[in-house]
Amino acid sequence: MRVLFIELEMEREWSLASIGPAFLAAFVRKHGHDVLLHRSAYDESLEKTLAVVQSIQPDILALSLTTRQWLRARAVVKTIRQAINIPTIAGGLHPTFSPESTLGKFGFDYICLGEGETAFLDFLNIMEQKGYISPDEIPNIWVKGASRPSVRSPISSLNDLPFMARDMLREKHGVASMTTQRGCPFPCTYCAARMYNEMYGTTQYGRRRSINNVLAELQHLRQTGPLNYIIFQDDTFTIQPKWLREFLPQYKKEIHIPFSINARAETISPKMLDQLVDAGCKHIIYGVESGSERLRTDIMKRNVSNKHLYDVFRWSKERGVITTANYMLGMPTETPAEIEETLALHHQLQPHDFGYFVFYPYPGTPMYHYCKKHGYLPEDFEDIQANHRSSVLVNNTLTDEDIEEYYQRFTHIRKQGFLKQYGQYIDEAGRKELHRQIEYIAETG
């Protein structure tokens, strides 16, 4: 079968396309299917996307979706399906945790719940044989109009998966993305990534590749192209200290290429930082989220003190590691004084860079259910674009004006920091075409 994945970029060019499709493509290609990817830039018109699909003439249209991409995906799928009758399947976090709403929209025939490799292969094989899937024929594949299918256990060993199909990623200048694990054991209430744990149970979903398997992929990358920098995309690279203690020296010996990771401050000690730096770690992205310990502990379920955060940033910088802090604002019950606490903590931490995102309640997460129960979700919630710049919540302790004001403050601080460090600041790219597509679907449904 000839599959076309459409990767929908939002607001700017992604540094890479989806990791999920890169795993899926590697897996189904091994079994004889043909997989192509079209990266649809954020300003690509609907007509252009349709023309691309028409020229490629795939048998199956596939999309991997996060919530942020959902409204655009609806516009794109609607446009394509009005013109061509092509079976369309969506997978990823958004369809998995909003399945009925996804299948309820025009043009979405099938969705895949959760981990997709074996389910997608079964799907393609049966489509090839008979051209359609019957309800509950394939575990994980939910057919439009049918009831929820059963779900298979996740693959027991990630080592059995082929390495990602690199042509599905946008990797330039020898900068490679890697994942060593699936699942995250922490309980953060706002996080969509950890919801697979709820679906499968943490012990089933949390898996890490063997050290040899990870090193073999890196050796393979080095043999097949330039390899200058590695971004470990794992949610929290620093879980399982025993795995790390064994991995880092071997990595240093065999690969020794600079790398960056995502980490949670709770998992970091000076000793672990020494090991990371010794192996080549140059950059760590830490989720700080808020300066208010009340908000972090009671609402977000992130039990870490400001003191420990401060220490971790200090230890990292002392060792020459570049630090990025990620913050959220606009959580339910948050007050302006608590955002001030976040700004105050930021001034103490002094990271090299930071990200700041207005809270959005991702479907399936505990915070989504909390917001629903306490009347924070507007009636037209599903038709509002998730953009992380403004809040979708109603009746919150923070007004839209508060959010706007603080968002601007964060922007200003970041801009000043960039001007000071690099002498320039990159303006956000235009969002005209994207808005046109979102308005189109908002108007026509």
Ligand code: B12
């Ligand atoms: C790496 C990463 C990125 C990278 C690459 C993005 C990517 N799509 O790969 C970059 C830096 C670009 C990025 C950007 C952003 N990200 Co991000 N990112 C991640 C991260 C940490 C890992 C993704 C990963 O490696 N997945 C591993 C693969 C194997 O898993 P998977 O994607 O779920 O795919 C499997 C199944 O879902 C299924 N499947 C997936 N697609 C399909 C399609 C079909 C047809 C089928 C059959 C099956 C199928 O099969 C796959 C293989 O088993 C995740 C957290 C996470 N653990 O998922 C967050 C995450 C996806 N990101 C998130 C967010 C919010 C963002 C940003 C909005 C951040 C921001 N504020 O700007 C942007 C926008 C992303 C977007 N596309 O809309 C959220 C999404 C929540 C949601 N419900 O939408 C996540 C879940 C983190 C979180 N906080 O909860 N991100």
Ligand code: SF4
């Ligand atoms: S540590 Fe990160 S990936 Fe893990 S549950 Fe919390 S926010 Fe999600």
